[in-house]
């Protein structure tokens with residue numbers, strides 16, 4: 617297996633159980649897949665500081681990083697990704713797509729309807745389960 621590229625993704629949620637989902641554009645790798653916004657951790661960064669920087673670059677807003685969700689390694693054809701996901705909430709600003717083809721808020725119980733990047737599937741499942749507990753008490 618190639619050495620995994622360490623990537624962080626933010627599961628940005630609001631108080632009504634909607635999650636901000638981002639569609640990768642034609643000029644990115646994995647075009648046409650939905651993902652949690654974020655990107656590669658750079659030298660000297662922690663997952664949390666990388667997420668804050670990436671979200672500012674990609675969505676022009678400030679987030680507060682919360683609970684850890686998943687750590688998944690996924691082998692694609694020409695590279696391997698280690699994706700760590702964290703819940704996050706918006707502290708300042710309104711998300712605006714700088715690099716993605718589209719961003720949209722989706723209710724937690726509809727997340728499975730999108731065409732997710734393969735590395736995201738375990739996180740999507742965990743988010744759906746955790747949100748279901750919070751919003752339906754079971």
Ligand SMILES: Nc1nc2c([nH]c(=O)n2[C@H]2C[C@H](O)[C@@H](COP(=O)(O)OP(=O)(O)OP(=O)(O)O)O2)c(=O)[nH]1
Nearest residue numbers: 623625645646651652653654655656697733735736
């Ligand atoms: N950000 C993000 N990347 C993901 C997810 N799932 C997944 O397979 N990836 C893959 C796509 C990319 O091949 C790789 C790195 O993500 P990226 O392209 O966002 O990296 P970056 O923001 O640092 O962008 P760049 O500087 O390399 O252009 O991880 C996800 O949920 N979020």
Ligand SMILES: [Mg+2]
Nearest residue numbers: 653654655674
């Ligand atoms: Mg990115």
